Every structure is written in structure tokens, then in C-alpha cells.
Amino acid sequence: MAKSIMGKIRSNTQGEGRATLGTYLFDCLKKEGVTEVFGVPGDYNFTLFDTLESREGITAVPTRNELNGGYAADGYARIKGLAALITTFGVGELSATNALAGAYSENVPVIHIVGSPKSEKQKQHKLMHHTLMDGDYDAFRRMYEPISAYTAVLTPANAMAEIPKAIEIAKRTKKPVYLSVAIDLVDQPLATKAAKIEQPKTSESSLKSASRQARKLLKSSERVVLLSDAKVKSWKWEPLVRELAEVMQIPAASTIMGKGGFDESHPNHIGMYGGTLGSEKVREVVENADCLIVAGYVPSDTNTGGGTAELNPKKMIVIQPESVVIGGQEYADVLGADMLRELAALGLTAALPVPAAEHPYNSGTQLDGSKPLRADDYYPLIQRLLQPGDVIVAETGTFAYGLSQTKLPQGATYIGQGGWQSIGYATPAALGACVAAPKRRVLLFTGDGSLQLTVQELSTMMDHGCKPIVFVLNNGGYTIEKVLNFRVPVEEQTYNEIPGWDYVKLVEAFGGGAYAQRVRTIGELARAFREAEMQRGDKLCLIEMMVSDGMDAPDYLLRLGEEMEKQES
DSSP: OHHHHHHHHHHHHHHTTOOBHHHHHHHHHHHTTOOEEEEOOOTTSHHHHHHHHHSTTOEEEEOSSHHHHHHHHHHHHHHHSOEEEEEETTHHHHHTHHHHHHHHHTTOOEEEEEEESOHHHHHTTOOOTTSOSSSOSSHHHHHHGGGOSEEEEEOTTTHHHHHHHHHHHHHHHTSOEEEEEETTTTTSBOOSOOOOOOOOOOOHHHHHHHHHHHHHHHHTOSOEEEEEOHHHHHTTOHHHHHHHHHHHTOOEEEOSTTTTSSOTTSTTEEEEOBTBTSOHHHHHHHHTOSEEEEESOOOOTTTTTTTTOOOOGGGEEEEETTEEEETTEEEESOOHHHHHHHHHHTOOOOSSOOOOOOOTTOOOSOOOTTSBOOHHHHHHHHHHHOOTTOEEEEOTTHHHHHHTTSOOOTTOEEEOOTTTOOTTOHHHHHHHHHHHOTTSOEEEEEEHHHHHHHTTHHHHHHHHTOOOEEEEEEOSBOHHHHHHOTTSOGGGOGGGBOOOOOHHHHHHHTTOOOEEEEEOBHHHHHHHHHHHHHHTTTSOEEEEEEOSOTTOOOHHHHHHHHHHHHHHO
16 A cells, blocks of 8 residues: 555656646546546556556556456446546457447446557557557557447547547447557647537427427327336436326336336336236236337347337337437437426326336245245345345346346446346446445345356455455356257256356455355345345455256246247247
């Protein structure tokens, strides 16, 4: 710690009074509320990390590899609205592509900063390490174009224009942007002034036309329903969709990708919609609506219950970040937030009462503590253990489908990759969530298979003082893959088996000082959770859930497997 502090003092003294490319970059990030930057040091980004070390109010959080750093930045951005990642040229930035592609797919804004070789070497097309040995220094930036909303190569001459522009694009599109800078240019003084950034605005004429058409559809509809989808969370529309449901007195449902975007403790929330795979009661309410208002619509296979959803476009008002579609007619240049406010201001109210909510884990029966762990029992228990304000991070796999059907308490934040679904995402994302919200309780739910991909970040959490409660579902392999691969008998799927790790002892190898417990019954899980709740003020807590049946899975996932087999046959 003393060494780090002295490093800051020396750097501040050397750079005092100088406005350089690097100091401007990190000051811009800090202005946006980014107070931590994830990444991995490499010899082409040393000046970036050295400059970051010199700045007050913003610090580096080194991760064990670049992929994990990207996942951590993703989790951080879902809470704070923006994140930053530093990698080195070639080997580092390419290691992070999966994470950044996921952020692009899921509408998560991350500023990806790449340190590259000296500018003169690049101009001379010298064959340097970490390159393709062909002298092409633009190859990796071009690779990032399809998974970035914007890319730029920074220089002292363009930095004051490009950095604010890139940040604004990331904030507007909710997608990653890519910025590369040569190692020798980071310390160079700036040469130009910042450019003025034009903000997107709603076309008043287009909004009025959309409002007239929406009023016409709504007035002719007896049954109006709100469906809250993924982009509600990315664009922070949670207060707007809640207000709309309250003002119009209409029921609200959520999609899997949109889970947590509408307060699930609210009396207007009726549950999760998933076509024929989810609640039949919720499906009937949504699909029989005379008018369905869909906020932030993402019609993916995940959201449509494997394609089983039956939604009539002629009866839909689809609100996107910068456009609206009503009955199949598109109205461009209408900001989604403005359209939500416009609908609420129409003064229309529902003719029918809001139906009762449908949550599959709401059983009031007493759980038998002696029963072995099974999905039918531990998901209702988990739902009871959730608290207002929790951050729940769900790994792709059986946990993602099971937790999607839990009822979240008020103020809870739900983080999961409903679209990209990259296994291993949740553990580093939980690190990002812990860093972004150090005062909130973070619960990580991951499977044994997924954890083995990115387990290194448990050590980063412990080293950084993060104290999540980690649930590891040990079912002896990739259960989700076994369920979905209906073409081959389970006993022949040897590729879906994994080595057996002792997850309780694993935390000792990562530095110790953690609470770790292995449980096999519902009663043991409840007791371990209570103990973890008492211990988490001082340390990371890990609960290994031993499931004897390797094919045990939540009902939603089992129905998905059956639907896939049905569609193929």
C-alpha cells in the first residue's frame, strides 16, 4: 500500500500542471462517474496505467486476465451506467473480444482503451511483438468494428474531440467503444479544444403523430398490458415504465432479458412472460391483450420462449430508444423516454382490474430441511432469502433459468447475460458489481462448470476487499447442455462432464480468510446462508451446493429442452 501511495505522489509531482492525452482521458471518465478502471497491464499500456495511478478519484482494478476484465467492466457498467477497460495491443485486446461482444449484444456501455506500440514504430511498419508480423497496426481495430459502436486511434491532436465523442456514443447507444493510443503519446500535451457534442432529440412532429396513433389504439382497447424488456434496464427507464403502469392502471409483465427492469414487488407486476414455457396465466394476459405496450423490445429466442410467443404486431406499441412502432407503423426520431412520458400524459386508464401476480416459487408450504437439494425446493428458499436492494448475479446455465422465475424484492438489481449467454460471465461480473456498489449485498449464483472458466476472479475479489456471497451449484458438469442436447443419451455426453474440484478448499488457495461451506440438504443451505449473512461483513462467503442428480434442473429449462426437441421432430 505504501508503494502505491508514493507512486501517486511522484507521478503527481512530475505531471503537475500538464494537461496530457492520458490525464484528459481519465478525467473525462471520472467526470462520467467512472471511479475504477479494470484491465491487465502489458508493455504497451504501461503509460496508461502510470497515468491512471497519478489521478485522484479514479483507480485501477487489475484482473487476472483480459476476458475477466471485460466481464467485470460489463457488470460494473450495469450498475453505474458506464465502465472502462484497459488492455494491451494484440494479445490483450483480442483476449477481451468475447466480453466486449457480449457487452455489444446486451447493450452495455464500456470504454475499451488499448495501449499500442510507439507511434514511430507503427509509421515505419516495424515488426513488433504482439503483432501479426505483417506491419499492419490497424488490423485489430478493424476486428473490433463489428462489436463496437465507435472506434478511434487517439493522438494529441484529436484527443479532445475523439474522447468526448466516443464517451457520448457509448452513453447514447449503450454499447462499447474502442480507443487505441500509442504508448509514447499518452504523456503528450493536448493540441486542440474539445468539440461540441450534439445530443439526439425527439422530433415533435413525429412524436405528435405517434401519440395520435397510440391514443387511437389505446381508446379502442379494453385489455392493455405493459411488457418490460431488456432495453428498459440499459436505458434506465425503470421509473418511467413504473409510472406508466400506475397512471394507466394496467398490468405489467417482464421478459427474461428484461428481468428486474420493472419492480417485481409492485402490485401491477403480474410475473414473467416466456411464451408457452413460462406461466400460462401470464401468457394468456399478455397474448390476449388488445394493446400490448412493449418497452425496449428484444424479440430474441430467449425472450420469446424458444419462439413459442404469439404476439400480434398490429396490436403492439413497441418503444425503442430512438423510435416507436405502433401497429406496424414506424415513427423515427422519437426518443423512447419521451414516448413513455407521452403515453402516461394521455390520461387513459384501464377498464379492467390488474390480475393477481403469478410467481411459481411463491409456495407458502414449509420446506423440509432434511430433503436433498433439488431445484423444486432450493429456488423457493432462495426467493425467501433475497432482500430489498440486493444485487443478484446469475450465471448462464441452470441458475439463469431458475432464477429468472424468482420474485425479486424491491430495489434489487438483476444481472445476467440473457442474450449473449457466455458461460463464465457471472463471476467476473460479480467482481464488477461489488466494485460498483460496495455497500450493497451482492449474491453470485454460478455453476461448477461455469466457475471453472473464470474462477481466478475470486482471488481478485478477496484481494480487493469484495465480500459477495457466492453460491456454487455442483451438479457434476454442464447440466444445461445435457438438457438441451436431446439428440444423444446423457451417458454418451462425456464432453459435458468436468473435473471434480473442491470449491470449499479453493478459496484457501486464493488467499484464505473466506467463509466456505458445503451443503447437501435444504436445511444445511438455509443454515449456511444465515451464517454467511453474519460473516459477510468481514469476508467473502462461498456455499457449495451439492446436487446428487446431475439432471436436476428448474422446470422452465426442462420445458425449453422439450420444446426444442418438439420443434426438431
